[in-house]
Amino acid sequence: MDTASLLQQVIKSAKVSVCDGERTEFLILGADYNYLPPYVYYGEELKGEPGKSYFLQIEYDGKILSAETHIPQPATLDSCWFEKTQPSDTLGSIYVRFQNVPDSYYQIATRVVPEETVFTPCLFANFPSARFGKDETVTMKLNKCPVLFPEQDFETAFKTDKQVQIKFRTQTKESCDFWTTWQNEILNAQNPVFPANSNLKSNIRGGIGVWCGYGTYKVTIQTR
Amino acid sequence: MFQSNRLFYILFIIICFRGTIRSQTNSKPDTLASVYGQEVIVTKHLEKKITGLSIGKIIFNPESASKLPSLFGAADLLKMLELTPGVQNSGDANTNLYIRGGDSGQNLLLYENVQCYTPGHLLGFFPLFNSDHLSAFELNKANIHARYGGRLSSVINVSAKKNIPEKLSVRGNIGMLASQATLELPMGKRFGLTISGRKTYTELLVQPVMDVTVNNNAKSKVENLDYDFHDVNLTLNGSLSERDKFTVNTFFGNDYLNITDEDLLFTGVMNWENATVSAQWERKTGENSFIQQIYGESYSNRLATKQEIMNIRGQSEIMDVGYKNRYLFRIEEIPFESGLQYTFHQIQPQTFNDSPSTLTAHDLSLYGGLRFAIAHVINADCGLRANVFRHDKTFFSLEPRLQFSYSQGENQTFRLSYSRQNQYMTRLTPTSIGFPMDFWVAASRNLPPQSGNEFSAGYFRTFKNSSFEFSGEIYYRNMHRLNEYVQIMTEMQNRYYGENIHIGNGRAYGLELIVKKNFGRLTGWISYTLGRSERIFEDMNQGKVFPARFDRRHDLSLVASYTFSDEWDASLVYVYATGNAYTLPSSWYFIGKIPVKEYGSYNGARMPDYNRTDLSINYWYKKDNGIIFSIYNMFMVSNPVYVFMNVKQDEENGKIKVDVKQKRLYTIIPSVSWRFRF
Numbered sequence: 001m002d003t004a005s006l007l008q009q010v011i012k013s014a015k016v017s018v019c020d021g022e023r024t025e026f027l028i029l030g031a032d033y034n035y036l037p038p039y040v041y042y043g044e045e046l047k048g049e050p051g052k053s054y055f056l057q058i059e060y061d062g063k064i065l066s067a068e069t070h071i072p073q074p075a076t077l078d079s080c081w082f083e084k085t086q087p088s089d090t091l092g093s094i095y096v097r098f099q100n101v102p103d104s105y106y107q108i109a110t111r112v113v114p115e116e117t118v119f120t121p122c123l124f125a126n127f128p129s130a131r132f133g134k135d136e137t138v139t140m141k142l143n144k145c146p147v148l149f150p151e152q153d154f155e156t157a158f159k160t161d162k163q164v165q166i167k168f169r170t171q172t173k174e175s176c177d178f179w180t181t182w183q184n185e186i187l188n189a190q191n192p193v194f195p196a197n198s199n200l201k202s203n204i205r206g207g208i209g210v211w212c213g214y215g216t217y218k219v220t221i222q223t224r
Numbered sequence: 225m226f227q228s229n230r231l232f233y234i235l236f237i238i239i240c241f242r243g244t245i246r247s248q249t250n251s252k253p254d255t256l257a258s259v260y261g262q263e264v265i266v267t268k269h270l271e272k273k274i275t276g277l278s279i280g281k282i283i284f285n286p287e288s289a290s291k292l293p294s295l296f297g298a299a300d301l302l303k304m305l306e307l308t309p310g311v312q313n314s315g316d317a318n319t320n321l322y323i324r325g326g327d328s329g330q331n332l333l334l335y336e337n338v339q340c341y342t343p344g345h346l347l348g349f350f351p352l353f354n355s356d357h358l359s360a361f362e363l364n365k366a367n368i369h370a371r372y373g374g375r376l377s378s379v380i381n382v383s384a385k386k387n388i389p390e391k392l393s394v395r396g397n398i399g400m401l402a403s404q405a406t407l408e409l410p411m412g413k414r415f416g417l418t419i420s421g422r423k424t425y426t427e428l429l430v431q432p433v434m435d436v437t438v439n440n441n442a443k444s445k446v447e448n449l450d451y452d453f454h455d456v457n458l459t460l461n462g463s464l465s466e467r468d469k470f471t472v473n474t475f476f477g478n479d480y481l482n483i484t485d486e487d488l489l490f491t492g493v494m495n496w497e498n499a500t501v502s503a504q505w506e507r508k509t510g511e512n513s514f515i516q517q518i519y520g521e522s523y524s525n526r527l528a529t530k531q532e533i534m535n536i537r538g539q540s541e542i543m544d545v546g547y548k549n550r551y552l553f554r555i556e557e558i559p560f561e562s563g564l565q566y567t568f569h570q571i572q573p574q575t576f577n578d579s580p581s582t583l584t585a586h587d588l589s590l591y592g593g594l595r596f597a598i599a600h601v602i603n604a605d606c607g608l609r610a611n612v613f614r615h616d617k618t619f620f621s622l623e624p625r626l627q628f629s630y631s632q633g634e635n636q637t638f639r640l641s642y643s644r645q646n647q648y649m650t651r652l653t654p655t656s657i658g659f660p661m662d663f664w665v666a667a668s669r670n671l672p673p674q675s676g677n678e679f680s681a682g683y684f685r686t687f688k689n690s691s692f693e694f695s696g697e698i699y700y701r702n703m704h705r706l707n708e709y710v711q712i713m714t715e716m717q718n719r720y721y722g723e724n725i726h727i728g729n730g731r732a733y734g735l736e737l738i739v740k741k742n743f744g745r746l747t748g749w750i751s752y753t754l755g756r757s758e759r760i761f762e763d764m765n766q767g768k769v770f771p772a773r774f775d776r777r778h779d780l781s782l783v784a785s786y787t788f789s790d791e792w793d794a795s796l797v798y799v800y801a802t803g804n805a806y807t808l809p810s811s812w813y814f815i816g817k818i819p820v821k822e823y824g825s826y827n828g829a830r831m832p833d834y835n836r837t838d839l840s841i842n843y844w845y846k847k848d849n850g851i852i853f854s855i856y857n858m859f860m861v862s863n864p865v866y867v868f869m870n871v872k873q874d875e876e877n878g879k880i881k882v883d884v885k886q887k888r889l890y891t892i893i894p895s896v897s898w899r900f901r902f
Binding site: 036146182186197200208209 | 806813815816
């Protein structure tokens with residue numbers, strides 16, 4: 001299949017609406033070359049706010065898909081830093097430190113600017129707060145995820161002399177489940193011992209994918 | 225910690241057993257009574273390779289099966305079971321047996337009546353146990369006696385040698401892939417010791433042979449497979465008096481696998497270990513027998529894998545210690561058997577951290593059974609088993625076992641049987657291709673025990689003075705609260721293993737046929753099974769019925785041995801089986817710029833059909849001494865062990881395409897071994 005025939009498969013005339021319980025907005029199809037296929041449905045009125053719930057409905061060819069989600073309150077990073085093993089290294093690691101908030105589900109995503117245009121969740125950085133003790137101070141090394149696939153010999157460390165934006169996100173359990181299975185698919189689709197052979201967990205009734213919003217804390221770091 | 229526990233159990237058994245010997249050495253001997261039970265069948269049909277077809281079971285005798293193809297130089301009796309009806313071929317990498325549509329963890333594997341958790345050896349051509357150390361190998365897939373319980377599918381009972389050797393002897397074989405030796409040592413007239421050991425060295429010869437033989441299609445083989453194992457058996461038989469016999473048995477095995485697949489950037493190291501020790505004392509009084517046994521068993525596995533940045537280390541362990549007895553007696557010439565069995569389980573389920581949790585469970589059973597004749601032509605075998613299992617909740621169950629057989633003359637038998645089984649220890653299988661990373665867990669509030677009912681009917685007939693035998697059986701089995709274990713690697717650190725268990729029901733049914741030729745220059749059998757094994761889980765496959773992973777529509781085996789002279793004979797084995805079921809992606813979609821698979825119907829796709837032919841030519845220059853030439857998979861048929869798919873972009877035209885790869889472990893493997901006996 002070439003790119004042209006791939007684009008022909010995209011549904012461009014679905015009726016997509018988002019509701020926050022009070023207002024409903026119908027989304028418009030637009031082009032966005034940060035995604036494949038390069039289309040997004042977007043709106044201009046409703047903005048996601050922590051503590052509120054949002055409902056999605058998609059109608060096409062007599063079928064209706066629906067989902068709902070909640071944006072949790074954001075958590076904050078206490079600090080983040082970049083480390084190299086040797087001063088002459090061209091690669092290094094980014095570490096983050098935060099205070100664990102009970103009953104949370106976290107995700108840490110990064111974007112190297114300007115070459116990357118979207119944030120991508122780091123590998124193994126999608127986890128519940130239950131993994132750590134209550135009020136524990138957590139220090140975590142970030143592993144960079146491939147942003148384009150197939151990408152051979154991708155590097156999980158970060159290059160030096162780059163500006164890296166970090167988003168420390170809180171999310172719902174459904175969102176955490178989705179991104180965990182997404183990472184499993186990336187990492188283990190070809191693992192002969194523990195193969196990934198089940199679908200990504202979705203919270204969209206009648207569909208695939210995820211409908212979620214994040215409580216976000218954003219920080220930028222220079223890798224030097 | 226576990227090593228020291230294991231030593232403790234072994235010492236405990238030895239001390240207990242010494243106490244037993246001391247207390248019985250002054251007893252007066254009684255007359256030797258006849259043996260109740262199926263052991264009689266073994267000696268009666270010693271010249272046949274398999275026996276027991278008429279009563280829903282199969283018994284292999286290692287001596288008479290020695291001429292069949294074997295890379296190891298000695299017959300693999302467990303693998304030979306796969307050549308009989310109702311036992312599905314499991315493929316090359318798989319170490320498990322699948323019987324009458326049941327899962328592999330539903331088979332009760334006993335070594336000298338002690339539960340063995342060992343999953344066996346990889347590659348498909350290494351015998352599970354050292355055949356030189358064995359006296360019989362029995363598979364019971366219907367009419368399971370009330371003395372056996374705890375598994376839904378079948379019972380495989382492996383017996384070590386029972387005789388006290390008359391003279392010192394050494395037997396064994398030295399081969400290209402492995403060597404083994406068995407020492408039989410008389411210790412006076414009343415005691416005898418048998419010690420056996422095996423060691424493989426596949427890294428020396430298999431890998432070079434594989435490289436030579438598969439060079440023309442190197443892309444489809446698993447690179448750098450390094451697999452080896454060693455094991456030791458020890459049996460001490462003693463006769464304290466005419467009526468008192470004792471046996472001490474130990475078995476220890478260790479397997480090691482290192483696998484690298486450069487295509488997948490994957491390396492994995494696996495190690496699994498099994499240890500069994502038991503002491504049995506049998507006292508006969510007239511026609512009655514009282515048999516007691518204490519035992520310990522442990523099984524553990526460890527895993528370390530790396531794929532790109534994904535590093536995983538996991539382990540699991542299970543240890544049992546227990547006591548069982550059997551009382552065999554007659555009332556008005558009707559044979560009865562009753563007994564008690566108790567096992568204490570200590571379980572460490574799969575863990576991926578340094579502080580594993582350990583669970584304990586208690587397993588107690590009482591049973592009774594009798595055999596009697598109705599109107600001279602109908603025999604009835606009846607039994608009842610009561611189980612109590614305690615973990616975080618107490619479970620109780622009753623299991624009736626019934627069989628009626630009608631004999632018409634000496635040549636024909638019809639049989640109807642029913643048995644109910646409950647299974648409180650569950651094996652969870654995280655890997656879909658049969659690598660032995662399974663682990664055991666106990667029934668609990670969250671994981672209810674499995675149960676099942678099996679109904680079967682069979683017809684057996686002999687022709688021409690038992691030169692030919694025919695057996696046909698149909699069976700139906702329903703199974704409740706089965707499990708499917710779907711493990712997500714990236715969740716291992718975050719999730720309790722119980723969250724990955726899906727619970728549902730299943731059923732299996734089929735037709736089994738076998739025709740055997742027992743005597744003459746040409747002997748052997750043709751076996752065919754038409755079967756179906758289905759599962760239905762509310763939360764899987766949209767609640768629709770799907771096939772079990774080792775569902776086989778067709779399973780055909782041909783085994784033939786031809787004796788040219790006293791010195792030369794040859795054997796051939798042919799196997800054909802429907803491919804394993806697996807889950808195939810039905811479509812791809814994109815998250816960001818990364819393609820993600822959407823899987824189709826669960827187990828809705830099939831691996832290619834399994835097809836293999838083995839040949840063995842044996843030259844015997846003296847009794848039990850000879851050279852064995854074997855070729856495994858002589859027609860070099862590629863039998864993949866797993867299939868994977870990936871989305872690739874064509875470098876020339878930029879088109880996106882699905883790349884399908886089938887991975888196999890090996891094709892042809894030749895072997896020469898020297899078999900000896902002094």
